[in-house]
Amino acid sequence: MPELPEVETVRRIVDQTILGRRITSVTFRDFPGVLESSIPGIDPAATMLNRSIVATGRRGKYLMLHLDKGVSLVVHLRMTGRLLLVPHDAEPVRFEHLAIGLDDAMDLRFADQRKFGRITLADSGTIDALDRKLGPEPDSPRLTASSLQHSLQRRPGKIKHALLDQSLIAGLGNIYVDESLYRSRINPERISRTLTVEEASRLLRAIRHVLRLALENQGTTFSSFENPYGESGSNASFLRAYGRAGQPCLRCGSTLERTVVAGRGTTYCPVCQPIESSLDHS
DNA sequence: CATTACCTGCAA
């Protein structure tokens, strides 16, 4: 499931490969609905044709391909979406929905087994609205232990639910939320508003550590993630919580448990991540 | 606040 490190891995490869290239063809495969327009009355395929890719960007899990004349393609991979770089004459890949032909005889292909992912043609107003809707990037200096705790104090519900909310912090998904909570020893069902500033600090440091490690490893390939060259990421073997239910905690040896929190499969250590505050020894 | 829809390969 592509989260921030996976999307950033894709962005870096795409950036060094297609920057400056011009779109020479747009070919739909079995699910044309993958390409949308956020600008009413504008045909996305016709509009992107013959424009060049002038910059790439990322905001949370959204990948942006900025074209000339002020329009952008906003890509969201959701769960099983993939962007691939292949020669223009290559056969369609499995689950391919869109082929974007480039003027160097390469194609940027979008494939998605489950058809949840989208490529949206957007103007600057749409990009700005997206930017405002999302919370800070995890590495933003404006995000501090104090600001995080402050946000959490005014929020109902469980910490895991809060961390999955892209308007609190942008870019975390189920894998890195579980990893971050495990590293910071916070129970996923802890009520957000009860976190101390010390815990918020631990949590923020854990989030940054977990994401940086994943990015260094070019993402977590648990089931299907691949970079645009079809290569897997190597972060899966570094995961300490996600996918390890029933296995021993690498800190204390207890058996990791699996529950459902915020509607998501959740793995945690019942000993290292007690439901009480770690500061509460009563 | 919680649940469901959207999808479909794959494990059980």
Added chain:
DNA sequence: TTGCAGGTAATG
């Protein structure tokens, strides 16, 4: 044959 996987939007 059933149900799980999960990001986001849309419900209830």
